[in-house]
Amino acid sequence: MMTDPIADMLTRIRNANKAGLDKLELPASKIKANICRVLKEEGYIKSFKIAAKSPSEIVIKIGLKEGAIVGLKRISSPGLRVYKGYTEMPRVLSGLGVSIVSTSAGIISSRKAASLKLGGEIICNVW
Template sequence: KENVNMPYSGLKENICEILKREGFIEDYSIENADAVSTKNINIKLAYHESKKPTVIDIKTTSTPVIRFYKKAKDIRAYKNGLGIEIFSTSSGILSDVECKEKKVGGLSLLKVF
């Protein structure tokens, strides 16, 4: 599967931007940008040269009932730096590396490997 479509939200757009920057997806676009109620995000998935997908596993860490917060000093590299953890912080949606650089902690949203 090369493309995935999903309903639009600002949070999903920020997560897609991080995944694109980190090389987990090739690109994303917002479709029907003129109509507010029917916006969709179209994600073009990235593959290695051997035709294997770059995203192997996505795990949501926090739920509406159970929330996992981490301080900046407690953030570690996920899967020895091969994966990323995405946080919702006071500075916006950031990857684990960006959180360490800016020295901010936050709510752990998901882990991508």
């Protein structure tokens, strides 16, 4: 049993990026798919696709961009949730990076959350 599947996803992306891989597969979930959508919108990954490996196993296939992701850091964990209002949204690397935030409007980037005046749980930082 895995206690933090989002941290596992971020670690797999970090390791694949450091190894110079251009493709990656990981177990699928709705939250992971939404995080991948935000990463694609922000330009950190090329593509992602949800595919059925077998009838009982669904995976997310991610196409990585070379050198696009310098760092990934999990902020909110199952043992310590971190919530911020829209005025307190963190600036990652003086605005060069982005935070991924879970809001009432779904999982979005911190830039979009601040423009929509929505606060929420800070999932991770990407730069």
